[in-house]
Amino acid sequence: MPFRELSGKLVEARVAPGQRMFSQRGAMVGYRGEVSFTPNIQGGQGGVMSMIGRRVAGEAAPLMTVEGHGTVMFGHGGHHIQVIDLDGDTLCVESDRLLAFDGTLRQGTLFLGRDGGVMGMVRGQVSGQGLFTTTLSGQGSAAVMAHGGIVQLPIAPGRPVHVDPQAYVAHFGDVRNKLSSALGWRDMVGRGSGEAFQLELSGSGAVFVQASEEKL
Numbered sequence: 001m002p003f004r005e006l007s008g009k010l011v012e013a014r015v016a017p018g019q020r021m022f023s024q025r026g027a028m029v030g031y032r033g034e035v036s037f038t039p040n041i042q043g044g045q046g047g048v049m050s051m052i053g054r055r056v057a058g059e060a061a062p063l064m065t066v067e068g069h070g071t072v073m074f075g076h077g078g079h080h081i082q083v084i085d086l087d088g089d090t091l092c093v094e095s096d097r098l099l100a101f102d103g104t105l106r107q108g109t110l111f112l113g114r115d116g117g118v119m120g121m122v123r124g125q126v127s128g129q130g131l132f133t134t135t136l137s138g139q140g141s142a143a144v145m146a147h148g149g150i151v152q153l154p155i156a157p158g159r160p161v162h163v164d165p166q167a168y169v170a171h172f173g174d175v176r177n178k179l180s181s182a183l184g185w186r187d188m189v190g191r192g193s194g195e196a197f198q199l200e201l202s203g204s205g206a207v208f209v210q211a212s213e214e215k216l
Helices: 044-056 114-127
Strands: 003-007 008-013 020-023 028-040 064-074 082-091 096-104 106-111 132-146 150-155 161-163 168-181 195-210
Touching: 003 044, 003 082, 008 020, 008 082, 008 096, 020 028, 064 096, 064 150, 082 195, 132 168, 132 195, 150 168
Parallel strands: none
Antiparallel strands: 003 008, 008 064, 020 064, 020 096, 028 064, 082 132, 082 168, 096 132, 106 132, 150 195, 161 195, 168 195
């Protein structure tokens, strides 16, 4: 059930009998038809471990399961919305920037600083970037949101991309990630964004970044 972009801040999805989708709590703007919205305490298709991962990532509200027969409009806080289609790929996206996604996609979690070791964990905490991000795998669509619009940057072998952790929205492909410091510890006091920390993404794929560093 692909999303249809109604505007830069509003998308629509069709819900059919026997199918379902998941959305962030409060994302429904309006709907037509016989559609139900119920809290999903198991964290979507990922089950209990997915729920735990979302809690670790700082997402307190449960997902909403959307079922029935009709169309639903999604939006949240006037944020810009980007639709990402997956064809067997895995999308990694910040949990608080995930607006809605197809129920056919399996959900999991990924440690964003996994290649940074213990220091990566420390830097993730200091920078304010969540240590864990949500993964969506399979065939389907997801709608993500951000401040000030989203740009997609290609990641190619031998040409890594460095982004401010707070500007990071999502990425896909065969990509390795590492949180690193651009400054010494003494210079990092009082700094929490790209001036002090960088998220390096290397391999083959793409990363989506938002125009503003403001947290959702």
